[in-house]
Amino acid sequence: MSHYQKPPELYGGLRLHQNENTGGCSPRVTEALARLRADQVGFYPPYAAATDAVAMYLGVPPDRVTLTNGLDEGLMALSVAYLRAEIGGPVLEAIVPEPAFEIFRLDTEVAGGKLVQVMPKADFAFPLDEVLAAVTPNTRVVFLTNPNNPTGVSMPLGDIRAVARGVPAGAIVFVDEAYAEFADESFIPELDAFPNVVVGRTFSKAFGLAGLRIGCLVSAPATVDPIRRAVPVYSVSVAAVAAIQAALSDLDHMRGYLRQVTQSKALLYAACDRLGLTYWKSRSNFVLVCAGDRTDALVNGAFARGVYLRDRSTEPGCAGCLRITTGIVDHTRRAIAVMEEVLCAAR
Ligand SMILES: Cc1ncc(COP(=O)(O)O)c(C=O)c1O
Incomplete structure (x- = not known):
């Protein structure tokens, strides 16, 4: 689903389709917002x-950090800064190893x-040779x-090196x-040696701040300078500024979510094994599952059950794949129960 086709506002059901933290943020965040x-x-x-708080968390000097309104804003600014052609100049290229x-x-x-896609x-092992072969003198970004x-x-x-x-x-x-928190x-520790690398981080996932929109870019100041000029002034709200400091003061809350994710993945892998579904071992808070020709039935049947x-x-x-957020264990159990019900009904 692209931003061209905005997803419906699915607040009523169990949202396991956008890799969000369904447990929400630290209570310190909502307290800071209330204050x-x-x-x-x-x-x-x-x-x-x-x-400063983000720089300390990431272990870099503050001049390396550019806060953005979600990592999405950083991505757009980076694209505008590095891919916009000069008048009369060549079209500039972005390499994207797929799926992405x-x-x-x-x-x-x-x-x-x-767009130069590498299949x-x-x-899904990283196609290093194919990515290097796709580089041309007009390459400006590799995502x-x-x-x-x-x-x-x-x-x-x-x-990456x-x-x-x-x-x-x-x-x-x-x-x-x-x-990155999940893996x-x-x-980031290698950025001194690689000034042409920009790392993007978000606080939407492990920290559960998706609704407040805050992320950051981390890189050598000279590399990020053109990107900073493409970020709208004051795009990160005062609420997000308060929230990120509160969230980073409570790393235990985030670590608790990481533990839930590990348990959830183990539960989902076991369920997939029982149900005859294949999957890729994930280092994230979601799992890509291959249900083949049962994908439609699974996604629609689960949707009908909320x-x-x-x-x-x-x-x-x-082809034949669906992605499932594996965060809060109770939510994963509910998803597994629904998957079992739908697949049994479809037999
Ligand atoms: C790979 C990747 N990058 C960036 C983002 C966007 O993060 P944010 O919510 O900070 O805009 C997402 C969100 O799903 C993502 O999956």
Whole structure:
């Protein structure tokens, strides 16, 4: 589903279709929001304290961090900054190893860039040789996601290094780490050695702040400078600024969610084994499941029972696949019960 076809507002059921944290944010966040004063709301937001808190969490100096209104805004700004062609200049290219977060395609198109898709291998292992072969003098962005969405599969950090060495001067490698907390792995410690890499993080997933819209870009200041100019001024709200500081003061809440995710994945794998569904072992808070010709019945049957799963069968390499958020254990149990019911009814 792209942003062209906005999903229905599914607030009534169990939302397991957008990799959100269905347990919600830390209570410290809602307390901080309740404490916001009228004068704070009356002013444009200050960013220094929130930037410092994020920088400390990520282990980088604050001048490496650019806060954005969700990582989505960072992605659009990055695309505009690096893919918009100069008048009379060549069309600039973005390489996207598929299957990928669909926004990479959308942003490339909006920025006027040319999309160069690299098709996946059957096991979704990172296609390093194919990505390097797709690089041209007009390549300006390579969009990588680690661990990947929608597969949940991660790529070796060595492959990121190889891509960063393989792109032309003036190009950047974007490493989307929206799900890094779940994999407990990051390219951020390597940014000093690779100034052409920009890492993207979001607080929508592990921290449960999707509704407040806050993410960030992390990179060498010179690399992020053109991107900063494309980010609208004061795009991160004062509520998000308060929320992120509160969320980062309660890492135990986030770690509790990570433990639920690990348990949920084990439950879902076992259920898939029972139901004869294949899946890819995920390092994220969701699992890509192949139900073959039962996908439609599964997604629609679950929808009718108030459980929303994400049909990914039209994504490259994902025929017959659906994606299921595996977060809060009780929610996963409910999803499994519904899947069992639907598949038994369809027999
Ligand atoms: C890979 C990836 N990047 C970025 C985002 C967007 O994050 P945000 O909510 O911070 O805009 C998502 C959300 O699903 C995602 O899956």
